[in-house]
Amino acid sequence: MAAHVTSSRSCYIVFGALLVLLVLTVIAAGIENHTLGIIVALLIATVKALLIIVYFMNVRFADWVTRLAVAAGFVGLIVLLAFMMSDYLTRDPVDEIETSPVTRAAPEAFEALALLHPEAFAPGISV
Amino acid sequence: MTGHVAHHFDDAEQQFHAANLGMWIFLATEVMFFGSLFAAYTAYRYMFPEAFVAGSHSLDVVMGTINTAVLLLSSLFVALAVNAAATNRSRAAAGFLVGAIVMGVVFLGIKAVEYADKFAHNHVPGAHFQFHRESEGEHAVDGEHHVSVNESAIPGGDFQAGHNSPDRTLEKRVELFFSLYFAMTGLHALHMVIGVVLLGIVAYQAWRGAYSQTYFTPVEVSGLYWHFVDIVWVFLFPLLYLIR
Amino acid sequence: MTTELLAPPERNYLSAGYTARSWLLTVDHKRIAILYMVSITLFFFVGGAAAVLFRLELMTPEGDLVISETYNKLFTLHGIVMIFLFLIPAVPAVLGNFLVPLMIGARDLAFPRINLLSWYLFMLGGALVMWSTFVGGVDTGWTFYTPYSSTYANTNVMLAALGAFVTGFSSILTGLNFIVTVHTMRAPGLRWFRLPLFIWAHYATSLIMILGTPVVAAAIFLVALERGLGIGIFDPKLGGDPLLFQHLFWFYSHPAVYIMVLPSMGVVSEIIACFSRKRIFGYRFVAMSSMAIAVIGFFVWGHHMFVSGQSVYAGLVFSFLSMLVAIPSAIKVFNWTATMHKGHVWLSTPMLYALGFIGLFTMGGLTGLFLATVAVDVHVHDTYFVVAHFHYIMVGGSVMGYLGGLHFWWPKITGRMYPEWWGRFSAVLVFFGFNLTFFPQFVVGYLGMPRRYHTYPEEFQIYNVMSTAGASILGVAYLIPLIYFIWSLKYGPRATANPWDARGLEWEAASPPITQNFETTPIVTTDAYPYAEDEQRTEETLLV
């Protein structure tokens, strides 16, 4: 069987690099700019994750199927994030073209209803 | 050790490949599982940047940093354990695995201290949640009391703001931050506990000399799981503790 | 080929043990498939019973049989049971479990014990849902929308949600098992483009299971935290966004429709090739369209949120992407039709179900385009038009595929033939009853009858009476196969190894197969569906 695993020497080097990156990310937290800060923090975290995946998790010896499986989860996550945020990032202009006031007032209406008819929302009512 | 090949596999190679691929696919589902929480985090951090800064400042960066280092060290131990098992040093692998387990327990211990601190400060979401910007943060945010929130992004979001002071609104938003904090770190801690048990079983087998160059699948596969839990923390740490 | 072998092999998987233990602790994929078959059949009739009750209620415009709370609990029970406990596992966990290893020439799935674990998780989830029903029911609808589910509902949401959560893990483990099995355990010579389309469909389905299911699990997990521990993730009082739940929920639940329908498409491909005596037209396109549906399915979930406060711009993007699903779906429909063209079509029971699938799926798909259009959706959102649409896809598609596949492989699974006349009769009856039930709902929905209410204006009664009448026929049509399948176990004629003279490795195993599936590992030398070379064989040579 192919016993391809990372040598202990490489393990120690990677661990060293991970610690350096940890220090870097704490220092980078001093960046006052919110957006830049998050980009740097995520970049460093991604590099750390890649080091762990490639060396500790022996993906550099893996075949293409395994590599595909490694990528699959992250690709799926990017799809989720990108399309979900496409909603949040573009909700502002919705105001201007006047979306349904019913939707926007729904929680308020619900609370008002609860004040008027507390019994309808009291726990314990049942069929 | 041909006895390790289950009846439905042709050889050890096929079995190792299947187990390895199976774990990676399981980890893909885990990425999506944690990823959903990260997605919730992304949406709310976009909506309430200031509340996230305020909430983050009340977390202990030193503890978080130490915990990250502890977890990275445990990952090193696991990687060394796989290396040892694959080079016919089963007993050494057991030693490294015990090291990893100890680091895992240390991590959980530090986490428990942090949680206890949250309970003490009423930072646990729920009826007793309290958060005061002035007394909490060393850094009051820009001295201004205006809370910039993308209100229009939340249906009915301005309804609370209308009835409450900005501080009260901020407290609500920070409660949301802490809800995410507990959901994410709690789920992570749960995975750590499972990982500790898993490594414990493998360590016991390794100590009995079960693994060798031709058969170390359980070490490799449970190691993958442990590294994954480490990677989740690598992202959680800057996203929760280090927000400016 | 061992077509003359009429007696079953002495030691087949069914005769391997008769004790409860030999079933409950089995790791044989074929026995686990049977466990699933029995369980989902039970759940199907539970979900069906709920449907009977609310269809009776809807006979009249007034609420006279049940009060509104009970009505809400009935449609919730129907939705949760039918989706999580029947449709999601139906084809993959029963037919897929049984056939994936057989079709690729393997002795079992890659992880037999995980396979058994997934059945136990499924049963645990099912038990939780049943428990939630017996202690009073749930009224959130199967969608568990926040903030109703997290804050306001005072029914047993936690139990039911936990049930859905646990069955989700069962489905993840099934998908994981299929993917690893197809990658690592194919018989020598069985290259990717020689795989039966059933396998391609299940591979695509498994992708959705492993990448989609964890997201809904996380959404339910967060609802549970909010409801159980008072942690407020979706709580508008804290500024939380209930729509976030809908994003996470539909990220899974739209692709989940393809978990239900893709495996049935695989079944239909097998049936059509066999009963047209032809190689599937455009094999590679059909295989790739399964993958395309699985992938595109992840980009369209926002079409469920057009009117719930999602950004209009995001809505437009989701609308456009939803239309794209029509392309691979149409490729399949056209290629199945082209396969039948100039083929020796034999209208056996499985073929009738497959043809029914094509017709109903096409209807469901085309009305899906209406709903994917933002402007039309604003009009018909949350009306019976939507109810009719998704029943055409999920019942007209998924259930037709399941029943067709069950008839097609029944001889393989049990070693017995079902009565062909009754089979054809009930297949036609299902098709008729289904259309009578759901076509009027398109009309009444378009006229404006909202879903999920137990009373309605009088002018809608005629459509509801038609619908209830159709549902009665449909109910009978589903009971007939149940009866004759059970009958056939004892009295059905013995099946040969290959009663349909079909192609595929599963037909080279005995009927029923031995525990190890094959005496010797088969070696594959041809592409899938090599029917063309013996076109002279016709209906008469086939065993009826």
Ligand SMILES: [Cu+2]
């Ligand atoms: Cu959809």
